């Protein structure tokens with residue numbers, strides 16, 4: 141049985157307002173939750189603020205339903221000069237059945253910025 145990689149960064153409930161016109165959860169909503177989770181993971185890793193610069197390698201393996209519990213796990217892959225790469229996995233806990241599985245994952249990249257929004261070197265700890 142596989143397990144999530146990384147630390148739990150966000151846990152939320154898929155609500156009716158998050159659906160697409162076909163009644164399933166909208167992929168863009170899930171991507172947004174993953175970006176929030178990745179951003180919190182990156183900001184915690186460097187103790188500062190970042191913006192999202194790129195999202196790579198995402199595929200949705202299974203649908204998400206209203207009432208599913210979404211858990212997003214973040215794991216820092218690399219800290220560069222100004223950027224932080226975080227692998228984010230989204231897992232679902234299916235309502236009532238207790239079934240748990242990974243829905244998607246992706247590599248989210250964040251850039252440390254100054255007050256003018258320009259890339260800023262990440263202080264070495």
Ligand SMILES: CC(C)(COP(=O)(O)OP(=O)(O)OC[C@H]1O[C@@H](n2cnc3c(N)ncnc32)[C@H](O)[C@@H]1OP(=O)(O)O)[C@@H](O)C(=O)NCCC(=O)NCCS
Nearest residue numbers: 191192193194219220221222223224249251253257258259
């Ligand atoms: C993020 C931003 C400040 C970066 O500015 P930039 O001039 O493009 O940055 P650079 O080319 O100097 O690259 C900065 C870092 O980002 C990394 N980066 C740039 N493009 C990347 C990509 N497509 N994938 C992964 N990393 C990337 C670079 O490798 C570099 O990392 P390093 O310093 O650790 O080596 C600028 O692109 C920006 O403001 N983008 C919009 C951000 C935003 O608003 N996000 C939310 C969208 S709603």
